[in-house]
Amino acid sequence: MPDAYAAIVEPVLDWYAEHARDLPWRRPDADPWAVLVSEFMLQQTPVSRVLPAYEAWLARWPTPKHLAAEEPGEAVRQWGRLGYPRRALRLHAAAVAITERHSGEVPAAYEALRALPGVGAYTAAAVASFAFRQRHAVLDTNVRRVLARAVRGEEHPPPSTTAGEWRLAESLLPAEPERAARWAAASMELGALVCTARAPRCADCPIAARCAWRLAGKPPGPPRRGQSYAGTDRQVRGLLLAVLREADGPVPQAALDAVWPDAAQRARALDGLVADGLVEPLDDGRYRLPASPPR
DNA sequence: CACTCGTGGGT
DNA sequence: TACCCAAGAGT
Missing domain, CATH: 1.10.1670.10 (Helix-hairpin-Helix base-excision DNA repair enzymes (C-terminal))
Structure with a gap:
């Protein structure tokens, strides 16, 4: 061409x-950590819903070190209803990695960014570009x-x-x-x-x-299959995690059983959450948000 | 490569 | 109203 x-x-x-648009992560006072936080939140989530969550997150954890010092479950709780809560876990893990491997400073190099948990090709390029003004x-x-x-x-x-x-x-x-x-x-x-x-x-x-x-006259493309949600494991996971998020401490099994009638699907969803490190089973049969990172 | 993973607003 | 789909990543 x-x-x-x-x-x-x-x-x-x-x-x-x-x-x-005048978005907060584009302002001069948005440091690389703020840009990184915004990019995690914006993965598959609209700007309008990210705005309040972004402000609250940075007010609570203004640097990677602040977040790294917290339990990962607190990141999941603060994530609220943004969706895809594994992102909260990965953002916490990224903060730990930044603290341990980069002296608490968000790295500028694309490869170092790409190596952080939850940072793929898009996010690494976005942070290198937006926060460090590099060519990607x-x-x-x-x-x-x-x-x-x-x-x-x-x-x-x-x-x-x-x-x-x-x-x-x-x-x-x-x-x-x-x-x-x-x-x-x-x-x-x-x-x-x-x-x-x-x-x-x-x-x-x-x-x-x-x-x-x-x-060309705006020819319509082939139909694309939409993402179903109602009745899926994702919906059940969301319901289970909402209970844990809103509770102060560990939650009894019965509280989780109340969110979905199908016991088999409920168990599968809960197992998935535990496998992902989003939920921690206790010895007494109760469950809580994770207190220590999955190793 | 196909699939999974939340949530809510716009049309 | 029922979809559609939104600054993706990991497996």
Whole structure:
């Protein structure tokens, strides 16, 4: 494609300068720890629900060392109803690793970030880019959708990230690190605010004139199977963990039995929570949030 | 690679 | 109202 950079990157950067949201983790006082916390919370969770949880978390644990000194169960409790509570456990484990291996400072190197619990390719690139202003391809669901439409002419990106998507993202990366970091945030913001999954606002899009998908008449992509929830183990796990979160201390078996009628599924869900280290069984038959990290 | 893992708001 | 799906990671 001829000069995709000028056709895509520059208009999106200009658009971002006008339309960027004032999010707390983008402000100058957001240090690398704050950025890391925001990225954990934003994994599969909308911004609007993260905002209050982010503020409360950092008020309680302003540095990795503060969190590392706590029991992991306290992280799970503070996580509240953000969903996917294993993230809380991994964020706690990351704080421990940062304290032990990096003197309590969030590392700047991509590989060191990637080695932290709960930090995958996206989060490592995002923290290196947003907190340390480095040059990395930051490929989240928003960017993948923007590129799928604007460049590939398809409504949705593939189910899982492909090598081709990474190649494309890297080919568009501005040479200057600061500019690359701004592009990362800008392309995500465009996907979040304009090039949305459901009802894209093409009239407000800075690259609509060159968007391959729009120019092709917005052909609908193949149907994608939705994630079912009602009646699954995930729902039962959520109900069980909610009881433990809201209790002050250990909870008797009967309190957990009350949340779901199917005893077999209930047992399977509870076993899963124990296996994940989210719940600790006591010798007296009661259960509690974990007091010590799983080794 | 396919599957699992929470929760709640938007359409 | 019933879906759809949201700054993914780990297995």
